[in-house]
Amino acid sequence: MELRTRTVEGTDPRLFAEIIQPEGGRSASRPVLLLHGFASSSRLNWHDSGWVGALTAAGRTVLTVDLPGHGRSAAPEDLDAYRPSRIRADLLQLLMDAGVLPLAADNPESGVDIIGYSLGSRLAWEFGATQPELVHRLVLGGGPGTDDPLAAFDLDAARANLAGTGEITDGTTAELLRMASLVPGNNLPVLLSMVEAVRQEPFVPAEAVPAMPVLLVAGDLDTFAAGNAELAELSGQAELLRLPGRTHVNAVTSRAFKQAAVSFLG
Template sequence: MPDGGAAAARPVLLLHGFASSSQLNWQNSGWISTLTAAGRTVITVDLPGHGRSAAPADPDVYRPSRIRADLLQLLTDAGVLPLADDNPASGVDVIGYSLGSRLAWELGATQPELVHRMVLGGPGSDDPLADFDLAGARASLAGREETADGATAELLRMAKAVPGNDMSALLAMVEAIKEEPFVPTDAVPRMPLLLVAGDLDTFAAGAPELAELSGQAELLLLPGRTHANAVTSRTFKQAAVTFLG
């Protein structure tokens, strides 16, 4: 949904991470207030099975390709126009975090006529959700045993830490992502990118590879920040506002 901002400024689409929501990722951490104070219109969305969005049983709803199609419809409904040199309000800038960065990468690569610039937080060249140990996660949720996979255990811990998370819907998304894993070389966005990650973020260890693949990316590492808390960084917000201009 659009949130305030100046009519002459290009809107900013915010894409949250796995097991999070627009409220947690962007509202509570001060991103929306920072962007609107900078004169930007903000478009937020909760991914399927997250936040206030529905959690349908249809597995196709959770496919990244389906989500990108839904995002394109969202932008159309919000009145986003194709980029035009004589219209500074045309197109859209995108800020994604974690899974949102993966979706943004693919959206920018497939919709270059709409996407102007992107800020990708916590990005990686690997896909932790594609490697997610579903059987181990289900066993852990059933109280039988903990998964031996460290990345799965950390993602599961983060998901369970959010009150109200629908674990069945989140696992349905994991299953869909396993069928459409992130392969960044398949389609590379050619607009300017800012990649931001905590220097302690193991999920974003491949961020330099994405920067090299892009050829138009700046890389910012946040000292002492992890995947869980980089998004709250004031330095991150300031860098994003400056980069998007």
């Protein structure tokens, strides 16, 4: 693999991104953009779990980006930087920097495929719906589901808990905060800023539906992805894959998930 790293020009905060090409240089196929989940990173979600290796082995160029406040990207104080609409605009800048934009009218392989996980799936759904000429296919793992877990997040209780002045009684909030605290280097107050920004732009999948084929994947023990069947019905051209015995945490490591995604995007 050939790896190039960069910070995305024209975005503030500066976002850390990578372009990883297969052996032998740029592939003929369109690149694949990978969007990680809440409290994760490109390294944890995509490199360590084998996704980058699987995709480049299949001849695909891979683009990764750490979301604001995650991984090696900046963690600004400005709440606007964490809004889904702002992140989608920054993704357009990333694709421009990477040479994906502008589209080539005479090249049927122009544009991009997107694989998202958890929060990354929500961003991918909305990005595909708003950029139908740019996105060819979507693979959405671990959700996004029709019920956004971040929308029900008890922000006040979580902040009180971090300050040592309160307890969390909501199970979803407790589980999300627990998962975030397990990742070394995570800045929990910054991640709560992202939760606040995401809650100000609720996920309403029926308002903007992607027009391209979609593969929806989740572990059969993943309660965060319970609404996948409803998303498939909204799409009208979606495939569903359930991973036996997998949860929201470990579905992303599934070999069957990787094989299905590579085949679907092929």
